[in-house]
Amino acid sequence: MTGSRQTRLAADIGGTFTDIVLDTPAGRWTAKVLTTPRAPEEGVVEGVARILDRAGVAPGDVDIFVHGTTLATNALIERKGAKTAFLTTEGFRDILEMGFEKRFEQYDVFMDRPAPLVPRPLRIPVRERVSAAGRVLAPLDAGHIRAVAARLRDEEVEAVAVGLMHAYAHPGHEREIGRILEDELDGATVCLSSEVCPEMREYERFSTTCANAYVRPLMSGYLHRLRGSLGARGLTCPFFMMMSGGGLTTLENAARFPVRLVESGPAGGVMLAGQVARDCGLADALSLDMGGTTAKICLIENGEPERSRTFEVARMYRDLKGSGLPVRVPVIEMVEIGAGGGSIARVDEMGQIRVGPASAGSEPGPACYGLGGRNATVTDANLVLGKLDPDRFAGGRITLEADRSSAALARDVGEPLGLAGHWPAVGVAEMVEENMSNAARVHAVERGKDIARHTMIAFGGGAPLHAGRLARKLGIRRVVIPKGAGVGSAIGFLLAPVSYTVVRSLRVTLSDFDSARVDDMLRDMVAEATAIVAPGVPDGAPLAAGRTVELRYAGQGHDLRLALDDAPLGAGGAALLRERFEALYGEIYGLTIAELDVESTSWSVTVSAEVPPASGAPPPATPQRSAANGNARRLYDAGLGGMVDCPVYWRGGLERGTDIAGPAVIAEDQTSTIVPADFSASIDMRDNIVMEDLSGREAGP
Numbered sequence: 001m002t003g004s005r006q007t008r009l010a011a012d013i014g015g016t017f018t019d020i021v022l023d024t025p026a027g028r029w030t031a032k033v034l035t036t037p038r039a040p041e042e043g044v045v046e047g048v049a050r051i052l053d054r055a056g057v058a059p060g061d062v063d064i065f066v067h068g069t070t071l072a073t074n075a076l077i078e079r080k081g082a083k084t085a086f087l088t089t090e091g092f093r094d095i096l097e098m099g100f101e102k103r104f105e106q107y108d109v110f111m112d113r114p115a116p117l118v119p120r121p122l123r124i125p126v127r128e129r130v131s132a133a134g135r136v137l138a139p140l141d142a143g144h145i146r147a148v149a150a151r152l153r154d155e156e157v158e159a160v161a162v163g164l165m166h167a168y169a170h171p172g173h174e175r176e177i178g179r180i181l182e183d184e185l186d187g188a189t190v191c192l193s194s195e196v197c198p199e200m201r202e203y204e205r206f207s208t209t210c211a212n213a214y215v216r217p218l219m220s221g222y223l224h225r226l227r228g229s230l231g232a233r234g235l236t237c238p239f240f241m242m243m244s245g246g247g248l249t250t251l252e253n254a255a256r257f258p259v260r261l262v263e264s265g266p267a268g269g270v271m272l273a274g275q276v277a278r279d280c281g282l283a284d285a286l287s288l289d290m291g292g293t294t295a296k297i298c299l300i301e302n303g304e305p306e307r308s309r310t311f312e313v314a315r316m317y318r319d320l321k322g323s324g325l326p327v328r329v330p331v332i333e334m335v336e337i338g339a340g341g342g343s344i345a346r347v348d349e350m351g352q353i354r355v356g357p358a359s360a361g362s363e364p365g366p367a368c369y370g371l372g373g374r375n376a377t378v379t380d381a382n383l384v385l386g387k388l389d390p391d392r393f394a395g396g397r398i399t400l401e402a403d404r405s406s407a408a409l410a411r412d413v414g415e416p417l418g419l420a421g422h423w424p425a426v427g428v429a430e431m432v433e434e435n436m437s438n439a440a441r442v443h444a445v446e447r448g449k450d451i452a453r454h455t456m457i458a459f460g461g462g463a464p465l466h467a468g469r470l471a472r473k474l475g476i477r478r479v480v481i482p483k484g485a486g487v488g489s490a491i492g493f494l495l496a497p498v499s500y501t502v503v504r505s506l507r508v509t510l511s512d513f514d515s516a517r518v519d520d521m522l523r524d525m526v527a528e529a530t531a532i533v534a535p536g537v538p539d540g541a542p543l544a545a546g547r548t549v550e551l552r553y554a555g556q557g558h559d560l561r562l563a564l565d566d567a568p569l570g571a572g573g574a575a576l577l578r579e580r581f582e583a584l585y586g587e588i589y590g591l592t593i594a595e596l597d598v599e600s601t602s603w604s605v606t607v608s609a610e611v612p613p614a615s616g617a618p619p620p621a622t623p624q625r626s627a628a629n630g631n632a633r634r635l636y637d638a639g640l641g642g643m644v645d646c647p648v649y650w651r652g653g654l655e656r657g658t659d660i661a662g663p664a665v666i667a668e669d670q671t672s673t674i675v676p677a678d679f680s681a682s683i684d685m686r687d688n689i690v691m692e693d694l695s696g697r698e699a700g701p
Contacts, residue, residue, distance in 0.1 A: 006063065007023070008065075008066070009052075009062050009065045009235075010023075010490040010493040011068075012487070013035055013040050013044065014035060014265060014292055015074070015359060016292020016340065016360075016362045016365070017362065017394070017461060018040075018044055019487035020033070020044075020048060020487070020490065021494065022062075023494055024057060030487045030490075032397065032487065033050070033394075034362040035361070036362070037362065040222060040226075041225050041226040045226075048233075049233065059234035059235040059236075065240065066242060066494060067226070067239070067240070067241055067242065067493075068241070068242035068261075068267070068489065068490075068493055069265065071219060071222060072215045072218075076211060080218075081117070082158035083155075083158045084118050084159045084210060084213050084214045085123075085155070085157045085159070086118040086123045086163065087160060088124075088125060089164045090125040091125065094120070096118060096210065097116055098203070099113070114325055117325065118210055124151075126141070126148065126164075127144050128140040130166050132169070134169065134170045140177070146184060149185055150184070152188070157185075159191070159216060159217055160185065161206070161214075162174050162177050162178060163202070165202065167192070167198075168193065168194060168200055168505045169198075171195075178190050178192050189220075190213075191213040197209060197329070197503075199602055200505040201328075203326070204326050204327075207328075208326070211259045211262075216258050224251075227251060238536060240536060242264040242493050243261060243330070244262050244263040244311065244329060245267065245331055245332060246499075247497055247498065247499030247501075247606070248493075248496050249532065250532070250535060259327055259329055260329050262311065262327060262331070263311065263332070263334070263336075269287065269489035271493070271495045271496050272482060272488045272492035273289075274305055275495050276482045280686075280688070282455045282480075283301065284300075284301060284455070285299075285300040285456070285457050286299060286454040286456045287334075288436070288459075288460075289459055291461055292361070293340040293341075293343070294338055295336070295436050295462070295463070296335070297334060297336075298335075299444065299447060306332070307331065307333060308332075308333045309329075309330060309604075310331070311331040312324030330606075334443075335439050335442075338356030339357075339435050339439075341366070341378050342360040342378070344359060344360055344376070345375075345409070345412060346413075353417070360373045366378075367408035368380050368402065368405040369400070369401075370399075376405070376408040376411070376412040376424075378462070380404075380409055381405075382465055383400050386635035387635065387674055388672065389633075390402055394461075394670070425636070429636075437474050441474065451475070455478045456476050456480070458481055458485065459481070459488030460671075461670060464486075464672060467691070468662070468675060468691055469676060472695075478690065478691070478693075481688060481689035481691070483686070485670070486670020497609050499608030499609065500533050500607055501529065501604055502606075503602055504521060504603050505602050506600060506602075507601060509597045510574040510577060510599070511574075511597045518569055519568040525603070529545070529606065529607035533608070533609060537610075541609050542609070542610050545605055546563070547563070547564040549603050549604075550600065552599060553585075554599045560584050560588070562580055562581060631648060633647075637663045637677050639677045648665045649667065650666075650667055650668070651667065654666070658682060660675060662677050662678065663676055666681065678693065679692065679694060679695075680692050680694055
């Protein structure tokens, strides 16, 4: 993928809106349409057709299409995937239920644990056993597998996950089972743990494989329907999917391993935030992405987000670690909470306002949409507080009805608490902002970071509405609202490289290190990743390969990740690895243990293509509006404690270097930036809005 391909299209499906971005040599067009939950591809096709028509671009002139979706995540959360069976070595069918054998809430006797995706009757033991060294202890009984296949046919199973002991290193039996099942089960999905997650640690490997099998029929069907619908309209360019680790992959690979798409939409937003941080020279940044359903928070250091190899989906108990389903895939480390524009507000039995995690979504949506929604939501509160223009919401596609918002807020919040006027809306806004600020504090503290030293980068349809108030609560002095913030995740898709990560578990000690074996394995991994990446990029496009290893002292249960140089490890590899491992270990823990051997657990290779340049052309021609629209808007300002008149500025009419004093509203098609009192806002040389807190006050409510 190179700069010669300059017409690029991105689509991001969220819980409420589907965002579309088109980059061309003439500039950038953006659009928002309501998500169509029952057939998500319909919203994408509608948005694509609309934006291509506005830009005057023929479908055949698009060079690249990039897509991200929450469909896989939602299927896991809502348990709406395929009927799935799990085949495993005799004696290990209950690993999915036993998990890590830990209590994530030590003292709650009523603690609920997440139910496995596969119920016990469909977790079927098979006769085989291979040792960790690869010795066959019990041969595979092919006749038994065929009998199991007959049972699965009778049960009308749609997907089968296969996870055998030590198959990450010795996959022969898994592959044989896969061949038998594909012969016996016509049309059923079969996923092997040695392909989905070839790593040690059985629970995570089995859980990831089951999750992949559970969502693959849904995702594969959706992706191929979408490609067919777009192709029928003339959009036949290469089709890429955003992955949770921040890279792109081909549609075919995404359909095969859809578990890698979990959190793909939020990952796109972090890619945008990382680029903004690099452009602005920000050493420490806090990415805040607030959409219609959730808010996502990520810490970025020197332009790079924190990454992880594990992730939990669908945490069900106070967002505590351990209360969700673990998946072991490359992922950008972030925290996600149910705080979006569609988050439903209510008063609980204790007389406290609660917001989220339930959301009105796009159907029926907030009360103000007039589409049948009756619940009061954050969007309703923002409309009553003057933060939204009822005539220009989502680029004028939706006209908001303030009377419906006021009535819903009065009924759901005002009457139970004895509040009138705009005060129910104030309570809802304050609560959702406190939820987000608390999540950001916890996320930073868990990582030993001082959040007040960060610059907030806010994007998504909702974040610019709340960013100033959140910054005040967190003690953050500066907020950056990037250009195109309302569709930030979709823009981030266009900044991501085509890439793929291959992981292999190989447990070797440095005292008995076979560098030739390791170098051969790494070369094979590079070749495997390159084979997946290369078809998605033009011939001759440069590829880069990054390599890492996870090391620990022998006998420990946790690893440290080290980046490897491009050169082969060679004869001196063991000594170099030990030196670098102990330097990192000492930095983190303050000591080293010279008498213990060091061993590897996993090795990974990421092959990525060059990132295409963003469009440097001026924005497309649109109807010009003056910087101020001439009408002051009534806006609630928390610092001033009431509704005040403030000017409204159109972002497209503001020149670089413009300074604005708060309180004020800076409006654009996809969102609005609220500049609180005691804040200033300016337009920098990259067309970002930069807000500064001038009050000198410490963090507080």
